[in-house]
Amino acid sequence: MEERNPILSIKNLVVNYGAIQALKGASLDVYPGEIVAVIGANGAGKSTMMNAIMGVVKRACGEVFLDGEPLAEKSYQVVKAGVSLAPEGRNVFAPLTVMENLQMGAFPLSNRKVIATELEKVFTLFPRLKERTSQYAGTLSGGEQQMLAIGRAMMAKPRVLLLDEPSLGLAPIIINEIFAELTEINQLFGIAMLVVEQNARKALMLSNRAYVLQTGNIILEGKSSELLHNPEIEAAYLCGKKK
Amino acid sequence: MDIIQQIINGLSIGSVYALIAVGYSLVYSVLLFSNFAHGGFLVIGGYICYFALRSGGMNIWVASFAALIGAGVSAVLVERFAYRPIRERTPVTLYMLIASMGMSIVIENIFVVTIGGRFRALPPVIPMEPVNVFGLATTSAFDLLSLATAVVFLIGLQLFLVKTKWGLAIRAASYNLKTAGLMGVNVNRLIAIVFFVAGLLAAVGGIFLSARYTLYPQLGSMITTKAFVAAVLGGLGSLPGAVIGSLILGLAEMLTAGFISSQFRDLVVFGILIITLIMRPTGLFGKSVGEKV
Numbered sequence A: 001m002e003e004r005n006p007i008l009s010i011k012n013l014v015v016n017y018g019a020i021q022a023l024k025g026a027s028l029d030v031y032p033g034e035i036v037a038v039i040g041a042n043g044a045g046k047s048t049m050m051n052a053i054m055g056v057v058k059r060a061c062g063e064v065f066l067d068g069e070p071l072a073e074k075s076y077q078v079v080k081a082g083v084s085l086a087p088e089g090r091n092v093f094a095p096l097t098v099m100e101n102l103q104m105g106a107f108p109l110s111n112r113k114v115i116a117t118e119l120e121k122v123f124t125l126f127p128r129l130k131e132r133t134s135q136y137a138g139t140l141s142g143g144e145q146q147m148l149a150i151g152r153a154m155m156a157k158p159r160v161l162l163l164d165e166p167s168l169g170l171a172p173i174i175i176n177e178i179f180a181e182l183t184e185i186n187q188l189f190g191i192a193m194l195v196v197e198q199n200a201r202k203a204l205m206l207s208n209r210a211y212v213l214q215t216g217n218i219i220l221e222g223k224s225s226e227l228l229h230n231p232e233i234e235a236a237y238l239c240g241k242k243k
Numbered sequence B: 001m002d003i004i005q006q007i008i009n010g011l012s013i014g015s016v017y018a019l020i021a022v023g024y025s026l027v028y029s030v031l032l033f034s035n036f037a038h039g040g041f042l043v044i045g046g047y048i049c050y051f052a053l054r055s056g057g058m059n060i061w062v063a064s065f066a067a068l069i070g071a072g073v074s075a076v077l078v079e080r081f082a083y084r085p086i087r088e089r090t091p092v093t094l095y096m097l098i099a100s101m102g103m104s105i106v107i108e109n110i111f112v113v114t115i116g117g118r119f120r121a122l123p124p125v126i127p128m129e130p131v132n133v134f135g136l137a138t139t140s141a142f143d144l145l146s147l148a149t150a151v152v153f154l155i156g157l158q159l160f161l162v163k164t165k166w167g168l169a170i171r172a173a174s175y176n177l178k179t180a181g182l183m184g185v186n187v188n189r190l191i192a193i194v195f196f197v198a199g200l201l202a203a204v205g206g207i208f209l210s211a212r213y214t215l216y217p218q219l220g221s222m223i224t225t226k227a228f229v230a231a232v233l234g235g236l237g238s239l240p241g242a243v244i245g246s247l248i249l250g251l252a253e254m255l256t257a258g259f260i261s262s263q264f265r266d267l268v269v270f271g272i273l274i275i276t277l278i279m280r281p282t283g284l285f286g287k288s289v290g291e292k293v
Ligand SMILES: Nc1ncnc2c1ncn2[C@@H]1O[C@H](COP(=O)(O)OP(=O)(O)OP(=O)(O)O)[C@@H](O)[C@H]1O
Pocket: A017, A020, A022, A040, A041, A042, A043, A044, A045, A046, A047, A048, A049, A088, A198
């Protein structure tokens, strides 16, 4: 995998919030077809990294490349270029219906046929959304809202899908279901993914490679299967033995 | 005094307030600040119409069209040069509120300085003759026309919001602007569209108000206050709320003027505001008690 060119590449990314430096020169690569995880504790800077890629927060230093080309800095251009995000806390549009939420996800697309195809894909992956097209998003369960947030991000037909804590606040059984769908999205459609998680074990089991982010710095990277058995990681992020 | 006539009058003036309150509420719902310069757009529309009719010799259709476009464009320019620099620097919306108070004074004074502060009457281009409503009451053609026009524009707004892609984006943005941006919406363009629509609707209201009463530079601030009261009554940020609040306000004004005395009219307006804030601060359709004003 390493010989190919990365589809998404972050180089020395620095983000400041006033005097606080939330990212201190983080670099990472995502190769085509890969699932990459970033694990880290609360406040490590994971969401900041996602928001900096999406152009929601300003990049003070460093660069982001999509397919070797510098990625635009404005959110709407980033989405148009092929990177979309299922944000932390899901942020579905509560007063809009499931269908309207998905239509919002397809905002950058104009070809109706393409939109219909993407919609079909999302409904195949998440049949529960198909049953609820006219339900208000605010009345969905947490798990369904997460499915909607992922489906909505897929509607933009991204080349790289970013996911910020897809397991947040969900029951283990729903987490398993959602992570199984993520694997399917990756394998079926070959979409590369960058997943940010506090649930390190799940993230490492899902991903091919992973980075460990600690207070704004990448301190470790490697194959997920190896990191899963790394004693340091085990002690700091996996809290004891696997069940 | 005929009660049915007063009710028609009240609905007529209320529907004109609704055009103004709806735009004001739309801006509030997306940017979460009270745009006190909103009434300025109405005055701009009114003066464009006035001069197009008086000096330009245009007919009312062309003059109104120019007024709507002119007010819409002015609203976009106010946003672009007074509010956007602020919102790009800080998430604190209080600064935009203060800037809007400034813009309201600026717009008012531009008119005072350039054309003077005197009261002007629109030429009699909108029919005023009495009309008999199903033998039940007598009202003026003007009242019915302004009611019908307001309804047409409000339905148009509703269709725009429900049927079009940008309408959907505006509804999404009024729930969460930042997330709408993550969907690939050019947020600056969306806000420009919102201001254009708000300015355009205000101008429709402005033309009818300046035909009903008279046109003068301070008309804007007076009407902004009424739109604010109507929007608070209906629930800030809620469009149906703004319409219902405006109708209630219009009815209250006309019934007070008709049955008590027109001197009590403004007292009733502020009475309604105070009672709403005490009894039900979220308004009739409001959701959360957040930072308002
Ligand atoms: N808008 C902001 N203004 C100021 N500081 C911020 C802002 N957003 C984040 N921070 C700070 O930046 C640091 C990184 O925050 P970030 O949200 O990226 O962490 P995270 O890794 O996503 O944490 P979590 O797992 O809790 O979501 C934290 O110290 C946080 O307090």
